Amino acid sequence: MAPSDRTGSFGKHRKIMPFVPGGAIPSPAELEDQARRKAATLNQHVLGYGALAEAEWRAAGIPDPDPTAMRRYRLARIRAELARHDYAGLLVYDPVNIRYATDSTNMQLWVTHNATRFCFVATEGPVILFDYHHCEHLSDHAGTVDEVRPAYSTIFMYGGDAIQKRIDRWADEVAGLLREHGGTNRRVAIDYLQPDAQAALLARGVSVHDGQQVIERARAIKSADEILCMRRAITACEAAMSEMEAGLRPGMSENDLWALLHHGNIVRGGEWIETRLLASGPRSNPWFQESSARIIEAGDLVSFDTDLIGPYGFCSDISRTWLAGDGMPSDEQRELYRIASDQVAHNIEILRPGMTHRELWETARTLPDDCLPNRYGCLYHGAGLCDEYPTIPYPQDVEDALPADDVLEPGMVLCVESYTGRLGGREGVKLEQQVLITDAGCDILSSYPLDERLGG
Numbered sequence: 311m312a313p314s315d316r317t318g319s320f321g322k323h324r325k326i327m328p329f330v331p332g333g334a335i336p337s338p339a340e341l342e343d344q345a346r347r348k349a350a351t352l353n354q355h356v357l358g359y360g361a362l363a364e365a366e367w368r369a370a371g372i373p374d375p376d377p378t379a380m381r382r383y384r385l386a387r388i389r390a391e392l393a394r395h396d397y398a399g400l401l402v403y404d405p406v407n408i409r410y411a412t413d414s415t416n417m418q419l420w421v422t423h424n425a426t427r428f429c430f431v432a433t434e435g436p437v438i439l440f441d442y443h444h445c446e447h448l449s450d451h452a453g454t455v456d457e458v459r460p461a462y463s464t465i466f467m468y469g470g471d472a473i474q475k476r477i478d479r480w481a482d483e484v485a486g487l488l489r490e491h492g493g494t495n496r497r498v499a500i501d502y503l504q505p506d507a508q509a510a511l512l513a514r515g516v517s518v519h520d521g522q523q524v525i526e527r528a529r530a531i532k533s534a535d536e537i538l539c540m541r542r543a544i545t546a547c548e549a550a551m552s553e554m555e556a557g558l559r560p561g562m563s564e565n566d567l568w569a570l571l572h573h574g575n576i577v578r579g580g581e582w583i584e585t586r587l588l589a590s591g592p593r594s595n596p597w598f599q600e601s602s603a604r605i606i607e608a609g610d611l612v613s614f615d616t617d618l619i620g621p622y623g624f625c626s627d628i629s630r631t632w633l634a635g636d637g638m639p640s641d642e643q644r645e646l647y648r649i650a651s652d653q654v655a656h657n658i659e660i661l662r663p664g665m666t667h668r669e670l671w672e673t674a675r676t677l678p679d680d681c682l683p684n685r686y687g688c689l690y691h692g693a694g695l696c697d698e699y700p701t702i703p704y705p706q707d708v709e710d711a712l713p714a715d716d717v718l719e720p721g722m723v724l725c726v727e728s729y730t731g732r733l734g735g736r737e738g739v740k741l742e743q744q745v746l747i748t749d750a751g752c753d754i755l756s757s758y759p760l761d762e763r764l765g766g
Contacts, residue, residue: 349447355413356451359579359621363546366578370545375538375622381413381454383535385437387528392433392499398492399432400521401484401500406695407525408439409623414449416442418619419582425502426463430484435491464507474506481510488516499524526699530692531721537746539622540694540723541755543580544744547616547626548758550574560608560635564588568601571616580620584696587740588614590634595731595738596684608635611643613740625696627725628756629742633763643737647764649678650730650739657689657726658745661718661752668714670702677730682706684738686729693723693744722747723755739764 336344350356358364388411392400402408405418408429421427430438436456439449446458462480469476488496499521508518532540554570568588575583586600591610593599606612613631620626631647633639656675674689676682685704692698700716723746731738744756760766
């Protein structure tokens with residue numbers, strides 16, 4: 311069914327009218343209203359995250375966030391950025407960006423690599439969600455979406471060698487949205503777009519600009535409700551980490567251990583894990599080995615990075631290193647741990663609002679010369695619904711194109727990173743804390759203890 315054949319949040323669906331014994335047959339409008347109410351109340355984000363997570367949040371003293379206020383805040387942030395750039399609207403495909411704009415989800419990982427869902431946010435006008443086939447009901451809970459249309463996908467899987475016809479049809483609809491809601495403004499921001507689709511828009515007089523810049527700027531400053539959601543997500547993550555640490559035994563595989571974190575995230579309403587960065591013993595140096603069938607041995611360092619998307623869709627990006635077994639660490643293990651923990655502690659201590667990116671990379675603690683070649687990819691990075699802007703590099707990796715004069719602002723969340731492993735060494739230590747920039751300095755959001763045997 312063509313997009314023009316469907317209107318409103320639910321569209322004009324053909325439905326078989328049910329027989330109601332002894333009563334009147336509901337009208338199509340009544341059936342639609344009933345379906346909408348049912349879909350909204352049964353949505354996973356309305357049902358909540360379960361008794362386990364709720365009990366842990368009550369014990370941690372974290373109040374309920376206000377999702378309605380959070381959604382309004384996000385849309386206002388997006389529209390302020392669009393107005394600042396004089397764009398008529400924003401078109402986003404990235405499921406994390408769609409989540410930010412609408413607080414609705416649909417097969418998040420699948421749509422990451424299959425462009426079958428996208429969203430249009432008018433600077434002055436409606437939010438129109440183009441969703442996967444028969445998925446109109448997945449946004450009814452949020453109150454942010456004014457209209458749902460079927461997504462007309464322009465990927466090869468659906469069009470084959472006739473894909474240009476689909477692209478032209480898609481471009482006609484996007485150009486029509488801009489005429490209807492942008493007036494004479496033909497400037498649109500888009501996060502990701504295939505080359506032929508961009509060419510089709512240009513041929514229709516549409517000026518295409520970087521949507522990722524718009525939405526990353528919008529996402530950078532978190533509201534009070536977003537911070538409550540993030541605190542809850544981190545509490546759930548750290549509870550799963552506790553189960554993971556309790557289950558760590560020599561003789562189990564890295565995959566066995568990693569599965570405990572994944573399980574702990576899912577049972578608390580978490581959504582997915584972005585990486586599988588866990589390595590033990592000699593696999594922990596250099597970094598970026600993902601979990602494997604290697605058997606963890608007594609005395610091994612086990613280093614990992616959670617990288618998980620938890621309840622409310624918020625990222626918990628925390629790294630720890632543990633010593634496997636009941637023994638004591640070697641002097642080298644303790645020294646590596648000391649270097650990493652001192653680096654993270656110093657680089658948190660210097661954080662304050664108004665600090666420029668240049669000040670960060672110039673004053674942050676670095677690593678000994680024999681550890682620098684294996685350094686992590688950054689000293690700091692932003693975090694929200696996933697890893698975000700900014701990324702603050704080591705001084706050795708600074709490029710002229712980096713925005714040195716951008717500043718830290720209250721409401722930003724940063725992850726403070728350290729990977730410490732000597733060039734040619736056997737093992738490495740990964741530590742990371744998630745922190746909130748405040749008016750007074752910063753607040754450490756992650757509270758999971760360091761390994762006392764290693765010197766934490």
